[in-house]
Amino acid sequence: MAAAGHDVQIDHVSHRFADYVAVDDVSLTIDGGGLVALLGPSGCGKSTLLRIIAGFIAQSSGRILFDGAPVDHLPANRRGVGIVFQNYALFPHMTVRDNVAYGLRAQKWERDDIGPRVEEMLRRVHMAQFADRFPKQLSGGQQQRVALARCLATDPKVLLLDEPFAALDKNLRFDMQVEVKRLQHEYGITTIMVTHDQEEALAMADRIAVMSRGRLEQVASPTEIYDRPATLFVNQFVGSTNLLRGELLAQDSNGALVRLDDGTALRAADSKGLMPGAKVVVAVRPEGLVLSDNAVEGARPGRIKTVMPLGPQVAYDIETEDGAALKAVVARSGASGLREADSIVHVAPVSPAACNIFAIE
Ligand SMILES: Nc1ncnc2c1ncn2[C@@H]1O[C@H](COP(=O)(O)OP(=O)(O)OP(=O)(O)O)[C@@H](O)[C@H]1O
Ligand SMILES: [Mg+2]
Structure with missing residues (x-):
């Protein structure tokens, strides 16, 4: 060099x-x-x-x-x-x-x-x-x-x-x-x-x-x-993200437990030093969400509004029961094909590490 x-x-x-x-x-x-x-x-x-x-x-x-x-x-x-x-x-x-x-x-x-x-x-x-x-x-x-x-x-x-x-x-x-x-x-x-x-x-x-x-x-x-x-x-400036409002319930060595405004419980890896009771917003990237057919713990049901095939991935716009819009991007495996618009899916974060907590100022 x-x-x-x-x-x-x-x-x-x-x-x-x-x-x-x-x-x-x-x-x-x-x-x-x-x-x-x-x-x-x-x-x-x-x-x-x-x-x-x-x-x-x-x-x-x-x-x-x-x-x-x-x-x-x-x-x-x-x-x-x-x-x-x-x-x-x-x-x-x-x-x-x-x-x-x-x-x-x-x-x-x-x-x-x-x-x-x-x-x-x-x-x-x-x-x-x-x-x-x-x-x-x-x-x-x-x-x-x-x-x-x-x-x-x-x-x-x-x-x-x-x-x-x-x-x-x-x-x-x-x-x-x-x-x-x-x-x-x-x-x-x-x-x-x-x-x-x-x-x-x-x-x-x-x-x-x-x-x-x-x-x-x-x-x-x-x-x-x-x-x-x-x-x-x-x-928000780098990449796109879903913002979920809620309240920090507890924090322990496993991270933070948040109750979202619609009642769903969610785990985040890091509470960033916030105290229980704090109003927070949890940011989850579109690829940090998983979709499943059945109701699983921690998942919120929603209806698929738009299906956008992006080549190797598919982006879905999903509306939850309380009217929130979520964007999910999932890998498109040959076998599973595309989900259909208007179908019901259950949406949850892939892992606590995919959830970033911020205080609401
Ligand atoms: N010669 C100047 N006189 C007065 N204000 C200026 C001058 N040059 C820049 N500014 C102001 O300073 C701020 C920063 O400008 P700058 O050109 O550094 O922005 P930028 O981040 O490069 O934006 P962009 O992405 O649009 O190029 C702007 O609000 C701009 O209006
Ligand atoms: Mg410039």
């Missing part, structure tokens, strides 16, 4: 646009070569944070450090940062080849090395055949790939990607995700990637940082974020 990318440290960074706090006391450390995905709703401050790291915005307070040294005094072009932003602004008057070569010339690469490097990078993003075109002769996704090649060509130690694949269709998007992940890993580039796409974050990132209203809600591995979300916000 080549020399690893910088350790990036975001140290109590805040940013205000006039009175509006866009980034609110964010601290986050990314080890050299790591890939962190910033995930969060529109307007929560993701791009602002990325622009601060890049050096395009001077934060109101806090520090950015690369390998332990503050870079706040350095302009964007002296931070060794590669950037692919939402608007992929290629130089319109330059060909694709010249766009990719631009950064290498600026870095004073040897003339003879520039050509082969440009060809290599264009090949990697499947754009070699477009080298002589101008940006306006390319589609949005093609421009985005050239922007990525231009950025990677200069061997950045930190890569900042702001929705880099948003304009690509599904297959190309997947190819580029694999390619970026491979290059990032091969060169050990420290990468921070903003994305709206949860699956992209779950698939590509070592860690996911979920942001809400300028603050970090949780920073953890993709499995941790998905299986053990720290807050209801994270639970």
Whole structure:
């Protein structure tokens, strides 16, 4: 592996646009070569944070450090940062080849090395055949790939990607995700990637940082974020979920016992330190529910409203007797086939570990 990318440290960074706090006391450390995905709703401050790291915005307070040294005094072009932003602004008057070569010339690469490097990078993003075109002769996704090649060509130690694949269709998007992940890993580039796409974050990132209203809600591995979300916000923002209201009855070494509002009893693995009597909401993912034909203990009956075959899985919308809507996603085994709309099923969580308890504020 080549020399690893910088350790990036975001140290109590805040940013205000006039009175509006866009980034609110964010601290986050990314080890050299790591890939962190910033995930969060529109307007929560993701791009602002990325622009601060890049050096395009001077934060109101806090520090950015690369390998332990503050870079706040350095302009964007002296931070060794590669950037692919939402608007992929290629130089319109330059060909694709010249766009990719631009950064290498600026870095004073040897003339003879520039050509082969440009060809290599264009090949990697499947754009070699477009080298002589101008940006306006390319589609949005093609421009985005050239922007990525231009950025990677200069061997950045930190890569900042702001929705880099948003304009690509599904297959190309997947190819580029694999390619970026491979290059990032091969060169050990420290990468921070903003994305709206949860699956992209779950698939590509070592860690996911979920942001809400300028603050970090949780920073953890993709499995941790998905299986053990720290807050209801994270639970609802990443993946879909069923929310069941109830009251915490008891907690013991086996976890928590909850009585749902419709009277059903439910076990959750962890009561998160809540006291018996607390009003809670239990979050269960669609794939955390099992369906059975017969009434079993802890299952609530419901009527199937919609059947959505998703290939290897089937999604069912189910309405329980008290009118609650539940979504269940179950594996489709060859033998059992599909359940029918309007049939009655009994729905229960797969296990206590599939149930996450949150306090109702
Ligand atoms: N130059 C600016 N002046 C004033 N307010 C701004 C400026 N840039 C961003 N904002 C505000 O700061 C907040 C955060 O913006 P930001 O672009 O960081 O959001 P984001 O998380 O990237 O959203 P999106 O997912 O839609 O790209 C928003 O409410 C936005 O309106
Ligand atoms: Mg943005």
